[in-house]
Amino acid sequence: MSIIDRFIAAVTPPERDEARLEARTKATGAAMPGDWLDQILQHHMDLEDGFAAVKAASDGASRAAELKKLGLILTGHAIAEEAVIYPAMADEAQKGHAGMGYDEQALVKVQMALLEKLNPMSQDFLDKLEHIEGAVKHHMYQEEGNWFLDLKDSASVADEAMLTQRYAEEYERYVGAPSLA
Secondary structure (H helix, E strand, C coil): HHHHHHHHHCCCCCCCCHHHHHHHHHHHHHCCCCCCCHHHHHHHHHHHHHHHHHCCCCCCHHHHHHHHHHHHHHHHHHHHHHHHHHHHHHCCCHHHHHHHHHHHHHHHHHHHHHHHHHHHCCCCHHHHHHHHHHHHHHHHHHHHHHHHHHHHHHHHHHHHHHHHHHHHHHHHHCCCCCCCC
């Protein structure tokens, strides 16, 4: 395990599944069909499915293909949040959370690039994938737990509409479709 992998494991203690479910349920209850939060929650579920698909792949070529799909969703999602949601959070007195979001997503992008260099059927690959998945789950928990709920509470109706439109545009610009699920 690399120093960066150990760092990720140290700073991203796993939350209990019950806590994650509670945060997801709260966030889902606050989302309106098709709004920015609803889109993000769908992307979070797409990411969970993507990690599972990579792990379930039975050969190197399939695992590499699934990793490529996961990377596409992960990067498109991150770009949309970084271009639209985090600036809105910073504008609404959540500068610390926005900064942490940028930092966490940058770290995951670096780790995903390093993961691509490993033999997809190796234990090192699976270990690094697990660390990345843990970091992503922790990040989603933070967003669903309170970061995005705080933004939702403070945003005006006009801001909500703008966030919804811009988030969808940024995601589609990179991924090419609203959702891969």
